[in-house]
Amino acid sequence: MSKRIAVLLFPGTNSEEETLRILRDCGGDAEFVHWTHASALRQYAAYVLPGGFAHEDRIRAGAIAAHDAMMETITAGAGEGKLVLGICNGAQILLEAGLAPGTHPARQATAAFTHNAPERHFICRHVYVKLAVEPSRCAITASLPEDALIPAWAAHGDGRLAAREEELVTIENGRHVAFVYARADGTVDDAATPNGSALGCAALTNRDGNVLAIMPHAERDAWNLNHLARLTGKDVLAPSGGSVLFESFVKAVSIS
């Protein structure tokens, strides 16, 4: 029997449809779990928190959702080694819940994806993220090649990694930065980072490598139809580009 993946729906989630589709297109047995069915989550092998604006980002992005009943199961599951992938608002929730970077006991936030800098504006930009650790550091990236370069869309007002100075040292030394922003040719520099994120961070993993919190939306650049350049003579509905992240995730779930 295949291992089922839960795609969580909080009030305000808005990227669930494409997230579910790419997981299924990559062979995952994925389905939605609504916030009113939190008790159903235990039976799933892995969890995906899609993007959106859970609870309208009231108080802070992810702050209310981090205390949702669903997160009790997610936190317990992450502690048992289940795979957890958070995208954009899902990533913000994982940081608010202390699951990423996970340098302290669960429920203690030590970092945040907070307002962009230098301008606090919402950005919507096509970006590339580059794997910044060896693929096996995080189970979810284990099937990616070294230095994997993945296209995605950065679409957020709160995507800048921020933390106290000593925590940033812990994050860097513990190799928690799973992806950094990069140019299309793979060059990593400040100009490639669209939001002032500390360490150029686009994604964080936890100590055990079973949780990945990634800000850009790889699922929005995951089929040929997302790119005119990839359309010519090809199946427009074939997965491509950012789908490699989800292929790697589904593969990790299958062997977990």
Place this chain on the structure above:
Amino acid sequence: MNPRDETVEIRLKVPDNAAYTALVALRHLGIEVGRVEHAIVWTISDRGDPATLVSRIERNETLFNPNLHVVSVRSQSLPLPGEIWTWEVDRDVRRLPGRGVEDVSYAKPMTSWRLFDREGLPAAEHDVLDRACNELFRNVAIEDSLFCF
């Protein structure tokens, strides 16, 4: 005119969904409160005429929406009883955008959460305010806070 430090509060005059959500979240966390009020509090350095400060802010379309907001100047720059202030450690504003506030040379925005008990009195227990602050209102990684009980 020499700059003066002022504390300005901008609150909603329409139902505040964030305050209600905070109330529900606090109860979910087992923190017993009867009501929550929410506002943005700015500490500013102002060279303008103190008598016109409110009207100058009300002309600023970035800070103030007449359909939504009420502005008032507080007499002291400290939280009121039962009130929590949180602010981002890396956010100071040297100059506010827009018209009407050209005399404001420095500003710091803070979020105010004022908690009341079931009798409608300001929350007075240190434990209630401390838990509300550190378990919900403040992300210790990026924010500082102050509260009064």
